[in-house]
Amino acid sequence: MSDPAGEMALDARPAIAHGMRLQWEPAQDAHVLLYPEGMVKLNGPAGQIMSRCDGVRTIADIVADLERTYKQSGLTADVVAFVALAMQRRWLEAPP
C-alpha cells in the first residue's frame, strides 16, 4: 500500500467520507466539502468527480460517465489520481 494511486482498483466504489458533506454552493459557484468547522472549495473537475462518488458506482463507472458527459477520453489516470488524493485527505473512503 505504499503507492495508493497504484493500488487504486478501478472496481473500488468510493464514497464521501463519514462525517463529510458535499454540496453545491451557488454563491461560490462550486462544490464544497463540509466537515466540522471547515470547508474545502473544490474546483470544477474535482467537484464533478466527487459528486459521482456515491459508494455505488465504481471508479470505472465514474470515468465512463465523465468521458461520456464531457466527450473526452483517457480520463482514467486523472480520476484515479484525484480519488487517491481525496482518500489520503479523508474526503473519500472506499469500503472494501
Place this chain on the structure above:
Amino acid sequence: MNTSAPVGHALDAPGVAPGGTRSRSHTVGPPLWLLLELTYRCPLHCVFCYNPTDFANTGPELSTADWIRVLREARALGAVQLGLSGGEPLARDDLEEIVAEAHTLGFYINLITSGIGMTEARIKALKAAGLDHIQLSFQDSTREMNDFLSSTRTFELKAKVAELIRTHDYPMVLNVVLHRLNIDHVGEILAMAEALGAQYVELANTQYYGWAWLNREQLLPTRAQLERAEAATRAFRERVGAKMQIYFVVPDYFETRPKACMSGLGSVFLAVAPDGTALPCHAARTLPGLELPNVRGADVRAIWYDSPAFNRFRGDAWMKEPCRSCPEKVKDFGGCRCQAYLLTGDADNADPVCDLSPHHHLVTAAVARAERAAAAPAVAAPQSARAQGLTFRDHRVSIPVVIEEKRT
C-alpha cells in the same frame, strides 16, 4: 461554553483542492462562516472566556423568529458554515427549532458546547433536526480542570456527553483551552481525549480578549511550559498516529508574526451576539468607534456589504506602517485588530505580536512577566486560583476593558 477565540483552520483547510484558494480581490465575498452567539447565559465561569466583560449590560436576547430571519438572510448571501455558540447554546430551549431551520436552509451546523444541559432526549432531537457536529469543550480553568483530571463530578458529566456524542454517531471533537494553570497537563488531557474516543482535539491556547484579557497576567504560560506541551503533543501524535487529529494552537504572544485573524475582518466571518449586534470578529465590541450594526434594525446583506463597521478593515487603506508597505500584509492582514487596540491603544496599528511592530516590546514584556511569575513559589493548585486574583466570568460583575498603553 466559550472556547478561546476562533481557530484559523476553520476555513483554511490544509491542501485546499485545486482552484480552492480564495482570491483577495477588491470584491467582497460572502460571509461563508456565520457564528450565532445565541445567549450569554452559561452555567460556567471561565477565566479565559472571550465574551465581553460587560456582557451583563447587553440588551435582551433575540427571539426565535429573529434568529431564523438571520439564518435565512445569511444563507441567501452564501453563508454555509454555521456555528451555534454562546454562552452555552443549550441554555436556549429553542435550539432544536433553530437547528431545524438551519438544516433546511443547507447550513453545515456546528454546536459549540460545554455539554452542560445535554441529555439523551435533546441530542436525539438535535440529530433529528439535522445538527451535523458537536464540539465539546472542556472548560477546565481551575476547579473543573481539577475535576477533569481527578475524574470527579464534572469529568463524569463530560464523559457522559462524550458517550452520547459517540452513540449518536457524531464526529468527536474536543476542545481544551490551555493556559499557565493547565498546560503542563497536556499529556493527561490527550490521554483522556483518547479514552473518550475523540477523533479531533483542539488544544487551543488562550487568546487574550474579554475575561482572558483581564486574567492575562495569571494565564500566560512560560516558554518552557509551551515547549514541554508541544513535546508532549508530538510524542502523543507519534504514538496514536492518524486515528486522532490534534490541532495545537500556539499562543500568539510567543510568535514573531501575527495570526491572519478572521482572514481579515469583513472577509469571511460574521458573528451575531445574543442581543443582535453584528460583529466582524468575536471581540469586535472592544474596538472603539466601531458602530456595530444590529440585526434588529438592518438586514444581513446591508450589514455585511454596506455597514461602515464591516467595511472599516477591508482592504489595506486603513493600515499604518510597518504593515502598509509590508509584503506580508496579504498573508496576515496586519494581524488582530483587537489585540492591536488592547496593547497599543490604536486599532490601526500592526498587531504587536509582529516583531516588525514598534510595539512588539509590549508582548515580550508580558511574556517576561509570565516567566517571573512562574519562577515565584508554585501556585498551580486550582484552589488557589482566586487567591491569585483571577477574575471569573460572572454576570454579576461588569468590567470595562482596560487598555494597557494609550498611544497614538
